[in-house]
Amino acid sequence: MENVIQIQSAGKIKKVYVKSGQAVDKGQIMIELE
Numbered sequence: 001m002e003n004v005i006q007i008q009s010a011g012k013i014k015k016v017y018v019k020s021g022q023a024v025d026k027g028q029i030m031i032e033l034e
């Protein structure tokens with residue numbers, strides 16, 4: 001399961017998926033731009 005964090009940046013919403021129980025690393029985060 002993944003935790004979904006939505007942050008507003010430059011008027012766009014970025015969906016950041018972070019694996020639960022894992023540290024935040026570039027290899028562990030997938031960002032989708034809408």
